Structures are given as structure tokens and as C-alpha cells.
Amino acid sequence: MKVTRPSVILxxxxxxxxxxxxxxxxxxFSFLYVLFPLFFSYLVRSIVMGPPEAKLVxxxxxxxxxxxxxxxxxxxxxxxxxxANELKGGLIxxxxxxxxxxxxxLSVKVFSGILIPLAYVVFSTLTFAYVxxxxxxxxxxxxxxxxxxxxxxxxxxxAGLLLLVSILVKGGGASLGLGIASLFGLDALSMAFNMLxxxxxxxxxxxxxxxxxxxxxxxxxxxxxxFLYVGYGRGFKPSLNQCLTYLSLHYLxxxxxxxxxxxxxxxxFEP
Amino acid sequence: MPDALKYLNVRKRFGKVxxxxxxxxxxxxxxxxxxxxxxxxxKTTAIxxxxxxxxxxxxEVKLFGEDPYGxxxxxxxxxxxxxxxxxxxxxxxxxxxxxxxxxxxxxxxEVREVMKxxxxxxxxxxxxxxxxxxxxxxxxxxxxxxxxxxxxxADEPTANLxxxxxxxxxxxxxxxxxxxxxxxxxxxxxxxxxxxxxDRLAFVYAGKVRLVGDLxxxxxxxxxxxxxxxxxAGELAKALRGLPxxxxxxxxxxxxxxxxxxxxxDDFYRDVSSLAKEVGVKLYYVGAKGIRxxxxxxxxxxxxxxxxxx
Numbered sequence: 031m032k033v034t035r036p037s038v039i040l041x042x043x044x045x046x047x048x049x050x051x052x053x054x055x056x057x058x059f060s061f062l063y064v065l066f067p068l069f070f071s072y073l074v075r076s077i078v079m080g081p082p083e084a085k086l087v088x089x090x091x092x093x094x095x096x097x098x099x100x101x102x103x104x105x106x107x108x109x110x111x112x113x114a115n116e117l118k119g120g121l122i123x124x125x126x127x128x129x130x131x132x133x134x135x136l137s138v139k140v141f142s143g144i145l146i147p148l149a150y151v152v153f154s155t156l157t158f159a160y161v162x163x164x165x166x167x168x169x170x171x172x173x174x175x176x177x178x179x180x181x182x183x184x185x186x187x188x189a190g191l192l193l194l195v196s197i198l199v200k201g202g203g204a205s206l207g208l209g210i211a212s213l214f215g216l217d218a219l220s221m222a223f224n225m226l227x228x229x230x231x232x233x234x235x236x237x238x239x240x241x242x243x244x245x246x247x248x249x250x251x252x253x254x255x256x257f258l259y260v261g262y263g264r265g266f267k268p269s270l271n272q273c274l275t276y277l278s279l280h281y282l283x284x285x286x287x288x289x290x291x292x293x294x295x296x297x298x299f300e301p
Numbered sequence: 302m303p304d305a306l307k308y309l310n311v312r313k314r315f316g317k318v319x320x321x322x323x324x325x326x327x328x329x330x331x332x333x334x335x336x337x338x339x340x341x342x343x344k345t346t347a348i349x350x351x352x353x354x355x356x357x358x359x360x361e362v363k364l365f366g367e368d369p370y371g372x373x374x375x376x377x378x379x380x381x382x383x384x385x386x387x388x389x390x391x392x393x394x395x396x397x398x399x400x401x402x403x404x405x406x407x408x409x410x411e412v413r414e415v416m417k418x419x420x421x422x423x424x425x426x427x428x429x430x431x432x433x434x435x436x437x438x439x440x441x442x443x444x445x446x447x448x449x450x451x452x453x454x455a456d457e458p459t460a461n462l463x464x465x466x467x468x469x470x471x472x473x474x475x476x477x478x479x480x481x482x483x484x485x486x487x488x489x490x491x492x493x494x495x496x497x498x499x500d501r502l503a504f505v506y507a508g509k510v511r512l513v514g515d516l517x518x519x520x521x522x523x524x525x526x527x528x529x530x531x532x533x534a535g536e537l538a539k540a541l542r543g544l545p546x547x548x549x550x551x552x553x554x555x556x557x558x559x560x561x562x563x564x565x566x567d568d569f570y571r572d573v574s575s576l577a578k579e580v581g582v583k584l585y586y587v588g589a590k591g592i593r594x595x596x597x598x599x600x601x602x603x604x605x606x607x608x609x610x611x
Contacts, residue, residue, distance in 0.1 A: 032372040041404040048396065049389040120387030126354055127381035128404055131373040300315075301354050 034134035042130060046142040050108060059104060063150050066096045067158035074162045082166050083173040084254035086159060090177030091249055093155040098185055101147045105189045106209060108143030114196040114205030123301035132296040140288075144189045148182055155181070173252070176277070180245035183280045187242070188213055190287035197295050216242070227266075236266050240276040241283070247273045303366065305330025305452045305484055306351050311360035313346055313508075320346040322508035324360070330452045330484035333474065335499035337492060343508040344488040345384065348456045351486075352381055365451070377405065380445030382455040386437050388429045394440055395425030398447060405448035415443045419473065435466040442470070446477060452484045453477070459494055471498050527569060529557040530586035531577060540576045544569075 070092055074085065116122050125135055159167045159174055167174055192209040199205045220242045227235035240247035247268045248254070268276070306328040313321040321343045328334050336344050349355045350362045353369030353376065362368070367375040388397055398412045416422045419439040424432060432440065438458070445453050455474070459467040475498055477483050489495050495502060496516070503513040512519065525548075531537050534557050538550045541557070546565035551558045561569045570587060577584045 032374055034373055037406070038404050041400050045389065045392065045397070045400040048392050048400075052391050116387075120383065120385050121389065123354060124381075124383060124387050127352055127376065127383070128401070129373050129376040130404075134373075301349070 032131070034129065034131040038128070038130050039134050039138065042125070042135065042138045043141065046138050050112065050142050051146070059100065059147075059150060062100050063097055063154040066093070066154055067161060070096070070158070071162050074158075080253045083170050084252045085163055086166055086170055086174045087177045087245075087248050087252045087254040089155060089159045089163070089174070090181045090245055091254065093151060093158070094181050094184070094245060097151050097154050098181065101151050101185055102188060102213070104147040104150075105144055105185075105192055106206065108147070109139075109189065109192045109196050110206045110209035111202050113139055113143060113193075114200060115202035117197070117200045117299075117301070118202060120301070126301060132299070133292055136292055136295045140193065144186070144193070148185055148189075151185065152178060152182065173248075176273070177245060177248055180248055180277055180280075183244055183277060183284060184242075186284045187280070187287070188216065190284055190291065191216060194287055194291045194294075197291055197299060233266055236268075237276075240268060240272075241279055244273065244277040244280045247276045304328060304363070305365060306454075306486065307361075307363045308347065308350070309361040309363075311347075311350060311357045311362060313343075313350060313355065313358050320508055321350070321357075324505075324509060326503055326510045326513060328486055328503075329501075330365075332500045333478050333485040333487060333498050335495035335502040336486060336488040336505060337490065337495055337502055338488075338505035339490055342490075342505040344490075344505050345456055346508075347505065348454055348486070348488060352376060352379060352454060377448070378451045380448065380450040380453045382438075382441045382445045382453065382458050384457040384460050386441040388437075388440065388444075390430030391428055393426055394421065394429055394432065394436075397429060398425075398440070398443055401444045402447050407448050411447055415447050419443050434461055435463070438462060438466065438470065442473060446481075446483065449481060450483065452486060454486045456488050457490070458487060459489065459491060467494065474498050525561050525563055525566065526589070527557075527559045527561065527566075527573075528586065528588055529559055529573060529584070530555075531557070531582050531584045533582050536580050537573075537577055537582045540580050541573065544572055544576075 074089060074092070077085075077088075113122075122135070126132065155178055156174075191212045195209045195212055196205040199208055220239060223235045223239035223242070226232070227239055250267050251270060251273050253267075304327045306326075308324050308326045311321050311324040312319070313324075324343065324347060326347070336347065338344050346355065350357055351364060351369065353364070353371075353373070356370045362370075364375050365378050369375055392400075395412065395416065398416065399409060402408065402412050413422070416425060419442055421436055421439045421443065424436055424440075429437070429440065438461075442458075445455070453474075458474075459470055462470065471494055474485055474487065478485055478498075485498075487495060487499065499516060501513075501515050502519060504511045529537070529541075534552050534555055538552055538557055541547050541550050541559060544561075546562040546568060547559060548562060549558075549560040559569070559573075566589070573587055574584065
């Protein structure tokens with residue numbers, strides 16, 4: 031398999047940005063992402079928590095309950111609706127008639143449809159943390175980075191599912207419906223592990239829960255508050271090593287989902 | 302000249318549907334090659350395989366000697382006009398062509414030239430989503446030829462166009478071939494259109510190439526066809542079938558189409574008159590049938606006269 035020339039990839043990125051990130055979308059979402067730090071600043075500054083690290087984890091938890099929801103909507107629009115319609119409507123077929131490889135083309139789509147929205151989350155959360163907790167960010171940057179990695183991992187898992195469904199289904203409406211259903215399914219699975227862990231007290235269920243929600247593992251490790259938490263109890267308190275293991279395994283699952291999407295698109299997808 | 306596109310015993314299925322079944326064809330890149338066949342014959346599948354959009358289940362496809370599925374760079378040599386043109390709707394036509402041009406290492410001068418050539422300069426600032434079907438088709442041609450490819454592959458390029466736009470498009474193909482030296486592979490199920498622009502043709506039916514050759518040669522190979530106008534054509538048909546040199550008798554629209562062995566043309570003129578008298582049928586007209594692609598096509602798809610492609 032020969033690789034695509036970089037100049038072609040750059041041109042596709044440019045074309046993709048013109049099509050997907052056109053006025054007023056970037057402006058609107060920039061506003062929403064800025065609104066988050068403005069709106070919750072007072073909350074973070076005033077709430078008293080245990081250790082200082084807990085405040086930083088709470089920032090990520092806040093982002094999970096606010097900007098992440100906007101991000102999921104954006105990814106649904108870009109991937110479940112946008113990409114799926116391009117697959118069905120023939121635009122991807124047109125693109126694949128140019129000297130671009132399948133992996134390169136899907137990478138451009140993932141960059142524009144998933145990675146840019148995630149960059150918004152990272153930028154917004156970091157700005158929020160720096161503005162409100164400048165001293166803590168400098169001193170405990172590793173905690174903030176770990177929290178952000180966990181949050182991004184969770185979003186990447188959801189986005190990966192949407193991507194896989196879109197490529198497999200190849201139809202705007204159906205992809206959107208099935209994509210949303212798959213997100214609900216992921217949440218239901220998460221909730222089931224949470225409830226089983228809470229009611230039976232068995233750690234295995236909590237391990238499974240933390241595997242899908244590594245940010246919650248950090249929340250419980252640092253004894254942080256949890257924004258918009260719907261669950262059964264706080265669960266057991268994992269060690270930092272356990273948190274890192276959950277995070278690593280979580281990214282392994284994420285990687286496998288993306289690998290499956292790319293492999294299917296590169297080897298089996300027929301426009 | 303080496304083949305621009307080569308199919309060797311290609312098979313392709315979509316579920317239970319066998320789209321191509323031993324498809325073998327060599328397409329030189331120096332002329333206008335027509336791929337003709339009814340809807341569902343396998344033309345679009347062959348084209349998609351040719352540009353690497355699909356991978357064959359069996360057999361081999363080579364585009365300028367390379368596997369088009371595995372090597373996207375070979376598509377620098379081709380331009381593709383799809384039957385259903387789909388472009389980014391919110392991008393302006395001129396901007397889109399600039400993107401495509403830069404992809405091939407071309408500049409804005411080429412964009413201006415190609416837009417002028419196709420008469421779409423005035424829509425450069427309009428979003429693609431707002432263009433008419435005819436203009437969209439011209440944009441489709443523009444993006445395919447902007448880099449002066451060695452081969453332009455056009456899948457049903459005249460689909461959904463009005464007669465005037467069809468004529469214009471065919472004229473454009475001829476001009477680009479003659480003036481710019483571009484090779485074309487044009488698929489269509491409208492035979493009269495291909496007849497106007499192609500110098501070589503392949504007939505595709507049921508996933509196979511049934512006949513391939515120069516247009517003039519194809520017509521020559523169908524010598525010996527006669528049209529007979531008479532009353533009660535069925536009765537005369539029955540009598541004609543008894544002649545040893547008559548290979549085929551078909552009733553078409555009240556007339557008879559008769560194919561005789563080579564060298565028996567004079568015998569046919571003599572015998573058809575006497576047979577008509579014998580069975581009491583009045584003859585109105587007997588003459589060599591001016592063969593057109595439609596008739597060639599009908600003959601091939603009727604299950605008789607199929608010739609394997611080379």
C-alpha cells in the first residue's frame with residue numbers, strides 16, 4: 031500500500047475545514063466553550079475541597095458535564111450526520127477518485143470531525159484551570175494532565191463508536207439514530223457496572239466501571255467532587271497505579287475501536 | 302502504446318449479485334473508448350474497479366501498470382467524472398477547483414483556463430450546492446481535466462442532462478481528445494451518443510465483455526444483415542428459416558431482420574422474392590440493413606451473436 035503525498039493531505043485538510051468549519055460554526059462553538067469558564071469560575075473558586083489536586087480533577091469533571099456535551103453534539107453533527115451523508119451521497123467516492131489513500135482520507139475526517147472538537151475541550155479546560163487556579167496548575171500540572179487525558183479518552187471512546195457506526199451504516203439518518211443509541215448503550219453499560227458495584231460491593235464491577243470512566247477513578251482517588259454525577263455510591267477508592275492502569279486499558283479499547291474503523295474503511299468499505 | 306487500463310478475468314460480487322463475471326478488457330489510453338451496455342451490465346463496477354474504489358474478488362486490474370486500489374498515486378494520471386456528481390456543497394466552485402488543482406500541483410492559471418474552456422467562469426464565486434445540474438456536470442468535467450490527465454474516465458457523463466447539454470458535453474469530449482490529447486473511457490447505455498465520440502467500443506452485458514473492437518470493424522463484422530418489410534411477417538420468417546445459409550430471423554416491429562452467412566447476399570435477394578411468392582406474402586422492401594450500434598447491441602443482448610472480448 032503506497033502512501034499519499036503530504037501536499038494532497040494538506041489540500042484535503044484545507045478543503046475539509048472550508049466545508050465543515052464554516053461560519054458561524056466555529057464562532058458559535060468558540061462562544062460556548064468560552065461561556066463554560068465564565069459561568070463556572072465562581073463555583074470552582076468558592077468550593078472548599080480536600081486536597082488541592084481534588085480541585086483540578088473537579089475542573090475536568092466540570093468540563094465533562096458541560097463542554098463535553100457540546101463536543102458530543104458537534105461530533106454527532108460532523109461524523110454521524112456529516113461523514114455518514116458523505117459516504118452515502120457520493121462525496122467520499124469523489125474524494126477517493128483523487129490521488130488520496132483511504133487511511134489518509136479518513137484521518138483527515140477524524141482530524142476535522144473529532145480531533146478539532148477535542149482540541150476545543152482541551153483548550154477550554156486548560157484556560158479555565160489557568161485562569162481560576164493558576165497556582166495549582168503550575169504545581170500539580172500532572173494531575174490536571176491526567177484528568178484531561180481521562181476526559182479526552184472518554185470522549186474519544188464515544189466518538190470512536192460514532193465513527194465505527196457511521197462507516198458501517200453509511201446513511202445520515204440511520205447513522206445518527208444508531209450512533210445515539212450506541213452512546214446510550216455505552217452509558218447503560220457504565221451505569222449497570224456502577225449499580226452492580228454499588229449493590230454487591232464486588233470490586234470487579236468497579237474495575238469495569240472505571241475502565242469505561244477513568245475520570246471517575248481519579249475523582250474517587252483524590253476524593254474530588256463530581257459534577258452531575260448519576261450513580262450508585264462513590265465506589266471504592268483506587269490507587270494512583272490503578273487509575274493509570276484503567277486509563278491505559280481505556281486507551282487500548284479506544285485504539286482498538288479506531289483501528290477497527292480504519293481497517294474496515296481501508297479494506298472493506300465499498301463506495 | 303501500453304494499456305492505460307487492463308482487466309484480466311475480473312470477478313466481483315455484491316452479496317448474491319454477480320456484478321462482474323470474468324471481465325477481461327484492455328483499454329488503450331490514446332483514444333476515446335466506449336464502454337456500453339444496459340443498466341446493471343457491470344459498467345460502473347468496472348469503472349470503480351479501474352480507479353481503485355473497489356477491489357476485485359478475483360482477477361487483476363491495472364491502471365497504467367499499477368494496482369489502483371493499493372496505490373493512490375496512480376490516480377495522478379487520471380481524472381474521473383462520476384455519474385452522480387457529489388462535491389462539497391458549501392465550498393465555492395472556483396475555490397473547490399483551486400483545491401483540486403493544488404492537489405495535482407497545478408496553479409490558479411489552470412483553474413481560470415479550465416473554467417473558461419467549459420464556460421463556468423461566472424459561477425466561480427457561487428457555492429456548489431446552488432449550481433444547476435448542467436453546471437454541476439461542467440464542474441465535474443473541470444475537476445477531472447484540470448491537471449491534463451492521460452486518461453479521463455467518465456461514467457454515464459450525459460446522465461440527467463437535457464439534449465442540448467448532452468450535445469455540448471460530447472462535443473467537449475471530442476475537443477479535449479483532439480486538442481489536448483487526452484484519452485477517454487466513456488461509459489453509457491445511450492448508444493447513439495457513444496457512436497458520435499468513440500473510436501473503439503466494448504459491449505458489456507451480464508458482467509462480461511461480449512464484444513470489443515474498432516467501431517468501423519464492429520459494424521463491418523455485422524455485415525449480412527437484411528431488413529425485410531412485408532405483410533404477415535411471421536409466415537415469411539418461418540419460410541426463411543428453412544434456407545440453409547440463413548443464420549437468424551427476427552421479427553422487429555412488424556419487419557424482419559435477417560442475418561445470412563457471408564457470401565450469400567445475392568442468393569438471399571433471389572430466394573426471399575421466390576419464397577414470398579410461394580407463401581403468398583406481399584413484399585414491400587428488401588435491403589441491406591444499415592447497422593447502427595443499437596442494433597448491434599440488441600443482437601448481442603438477445604443471447605445470440607455474443608463474442609468474447611479479447
